[in-house]
């Protein structure tokens with residue numbers, strides 16, 4: 001009887017986690033992306049890069065806030081990491097929000113970006129850096145994000161894990177005003193942000 005009761009509550013807990021995951025992924029991520037991007041008070045003409053854009057939640061949301069700018073998403077399109085991680089889905093999502101004119105995608109590895117230094121005003125990474133298999137790769141991704149930021153440009157990383165490392169790596173790569181947030185709710189498990197700004201002049 002006791003074993004049956006434990007079995008039932010474990011199943012219920014599993015079901016609740018699955019429900020939270022699905023709802024968080026479907027609705028929470030877009031809400032969170034919008035709230036975080038709004039907090040940056042963008043002018044609307046920025047050049048933005050999203051690392052590991054997947055199906056494009058952060059990318060296309062940024063597109064809606066950049067009427068005079070552009071948003072570039074890069075990814076290796078690993079469908080096993082996210083259903084819908086492919087350029088066609090990403091561009092269809094941009095079209096659905098009416099931002100195709102300012103959203104572009106490219107196939108690239110976030111640890112070795114094909115962009116010159118100081119190319120972007122904002123670099124974001126939503127739930128993507130944690131998929132890299134080891135610390136050295138995650139550090140390389142953060143360093144690449146900092147390299148392609150222009151002076152004064154901002155970094156926004158959103159992740160479940162490793163956020164303490166990202167903050168340390170961002171500082172080591174030269175970012176200032178680096179902050180690690182408290183956990184946020186509308187996705188499950190809760191996520192933290194790491195934000196920072198590239199100094200305008202060399203220290």
Ligand SMILES: C[S@@+](CC[C@H](N)C(=O)[O-])C[C@H]1O[C@@H](n2cnc3c(N)ncnc32)[C@H](O)[C@@H]1O
Pocket residue numbers: 029051052053054055056057058074075076077078079081082085108109110111125126127128131132
């Ligand atoms: C969990 S998904 C997150 C997708 C999206 N950013 C979101 O928030 O929904 C992780 C994404 O990172 C991509 N990815 C993994 N390793 C990568 C790498 N080295 N370079 C670029 N993208 C990568 C995967 O293909 C996948 O689309």
